[in-house]
Amino acid sequence: MSASPMEAPLLEAPLLEASDLALRYGAVPALDGVSLAIWPGEVVAIVGESGSGKTTLLRVLSGLLPPDAGSVLYRDPEGRAQRLEAMGEAALRRLHRTDWGFVHQNPRDGLRLGVSAGGNIGERLMATGARHYGSIREAAIAWLRRVEIDPARIDALPRTFSGGMQQRLQIARTLVTHPRLIFMDEPTGGLDVSVQARLLDLIRALVADLGLAVLLVTHDIAAARLLAHRILVMRHGKVVEEGLTDRVLDDPQHAYTQLLVASVLAA
């Protein structure tokens, strides 16, 4: 890998820390005593089958869904720790468009399809107070270039973009405010393999360049191996195995992880 975890700027304290999270959907435990920490510059993948609670975990960690029990601790750029559940809605919203980013599986959930590519990228800037049209436009062009979209299409609507381009635009729109932590929910889902490979390359380069911390939810073991420094394996709302990516995938300890790794098709 181009960037090992050691090269990333490591701080003393984790960026986000969750302890003993629990959440039930009726009789179904979606989260059952989940604890995890993510450090600055680290990519953590959460893998597991459908219904294992991956996406629920992501939603709880990002404050979109309150847990039944447990707490999530967020450390702001000044190093102060804040409990997510004690933060007001306004503060949480600000967090989501400054220090955090969320990349949805379906770009249609993350983009405004009736707004041009430039407007999509500029939205977070304008929401955080940018009021200079020229510099917003400059930032949009720079980010389009960075995610390999032709800057000439800045005024085109995202619905005229291909699936891969839409996903790249969503990433540009999320990264424009230089967040430190990105939540990604199956970012490569629904794309064909060559487009997937290109997107993974792009994400890997951006993560290394910007020193981003990424919490990646995926069922794609290959994507996890390529991007993640650490892996959490989830099943029935529990973390059944956790460790460095290569260790977990090459030497799985838990029976379910062994099954998961063995189920990957080789081309």
Next chain:
Amino acid sequence: MSAATGYNFGYLDEDTKRMIRRALLKAVAIPGHQVPFGSREMPLPYGWGTGGIQVTASVIGPADRLKVIDQGADDTTNAVSIRRFFARVAGVETTERTAEASIIQTRHRIPETTLREGQILVYQVPMPEPLFRLEPRVAETKRMHALADYGLMHVKLYEDIARHGHVAISYNYPVMVNGRYLMSPSPIPAFDNPKMHRNPALQLFGAGREKRIYAVPPYTEVRSLDFEDHPFEPVRARAGCALCGSRESYLDEVVTDDAGGRIFVCSDTDYCQGRQARQEAAE
């Protein structure tokens, strides 16, 4: 003129007026914030000023003098019928002179004559929510107001500049009131927006169908949204009034024949007539 019998003063019953006044007080206390109220059926259709007429009925007193304008004119159907309505049900004096009126109910314009302290300007508002074309969920727009989360409105302005080179909103141009609430100024031309800023008169807004009241108290800051490098510019037809020659007032374009003939005249009839009278007197 004496009031018609069989009606309470100002048509509305006292309890309704009290309810509306309470909403008005709250609206004045939180400039630009939309306050819900129990809008009543009025003897005119929605879209004709049911909100404005209820606000006027709640603030009017026997000593008031009322002026009603529609698109700046005192002699259009809407203005004439509302003026006549209040003359009948409240017995108040009416006027066409901006300077003489204590209450001015308006649709789509702010008078050219500068308003003074003590006057009340009542706007008829068809759609009070400035975000409704951008965000279809009412609950979400309320949350956006609560959190002062107005980036979306700027996205709309950005899109306009990207597509047209300028902000292509010529009326109902969104404003920030007191640095806090995004407000729809009702469909007045963008040309009139600067008149709202630090206006000495009390400005009340009533939306009857949408059941919302909001207000701008005297001398409140009202800023039209813009970008630093694309500042707000009021738009006006590049012509003088064909009747009074004014080059400052807002103009209506009037087609005069079927051969392409047209003239521009002041939309504010009182202002125009006042200028013509002064010009004649000078001759």
